[in-house]
Amino acid sequence: MPPGQRSELLHHLARRIRDNVESIAQLETRNVGKPISDARWEADAGAKVFEYYAGAIGHLCGQTTPGGEGRIRFHAAPANGRHRRHHAGGISLSSSPAGRSPQRSPLVTRLCSSQRRSPPLTALLLGQLAQEAGLPDGVLQVVPGAGSEAGNALATHPLVRKIGFTGSTEIGAKIMKLAANDFKRVSLKLGGKSPNIVFPDANWQRAPDESPMSVFANTGQDCCARSRMFVEQSIFDDFVNPNSSPPPRRSSLGRPDPR
Structure with a gap:
């Protein structure tokens, strides 16, 4: 497909998403339980x-270097070493499908996205909007199924040259082992125990108020949640003293859409 037509299709898909932001947000809120304001932002x-x-399509090009008198060498691949993968597989989590699925889609020739057996409806809706935007059949495929079935099939299929996975460390390790059999490229975004680090030269009095949301946002379903705190020793006693900082804000629990 010529670059201009490819760019036009992606712009068309972006418009279809914007036309359906509220529908996407409502589905996302019901799937995940996140506040409707967050879901609208993600859509x-x-x-x-x-x-x-x-x-970006019109700016992805090679480079030339001198090759001797009267000659140049043309390098088709970008200087940063990134290459387009003709077939790629994305295995997604269910906590943020409206925000994560689009990030895997634009620069591959064919993307097969595997969702869990009870798939996020927003991932299915994205596939529908892609069809309405005119993407050719087979360019974007959303496959509901258990990871042991659909996910394993993607990780071991010889035509799939790239795998992207967001989820647990345990499953990420299994995917890397499966992909190693035929040297697939792998991108993993896995859960961890990331810390908030508090230094004395920062406005650390705000940290007790702000830190809870770093782990409880998105109903706690966040692969980069900061669930620990490292506090420099010189301010530790003041930091844990409840009188040193304002009382932490309260988080409202209940319906994600107050209407």
Whole structure:
């Protein structure tokens, strides 16, 4: 497909997402339980991803270097070593499908996205909007199924040259082992125990108020949640003293959409 047509299709898909931001957000809120304001932001961010890559298509080019008198060498691959993968597989989590799925889609020739057996409806809706935008059949495929079935099939299929996975460390290790059999490239975003690090030269009095949301945001379903705190020893006693900082804000629990 010519680059101009590819760019036009991605812009068209971005418009279809923007036209359906509220529908996507409502589905996302019901799937995950996140606040409706977060879901609306993520749906809009998904459109921005496609807009960005639609514009980037015209700027992905090779470089030339001197090759002797009267000659130049043309390097088709970008200088940063990134290459387009003709077939890629994405195995996604269910905590943020509206925000994560678009990030894997624009720069591969064919993407097969595997979702869990009870798939996020927003991932299915993205596939529908892609069809409505005019993407050719087979370019984006959303496959519901258990990881041991659909996920394993993607990780071991000889035509799939790239695997992206977001989820647990345990499953990420299994995917890397499966992909190693035929040297697939692998990108993993796995859960961890990331810390908040508090230094004395920062406005550390705000940390007790702000830190809880770093682990409880998105109903706690966040692969980069900061669930620990490292506090420099010189301020530790003051930090744990409840009188040293304002009382932490309260988080409201209940319906994610107050309407």
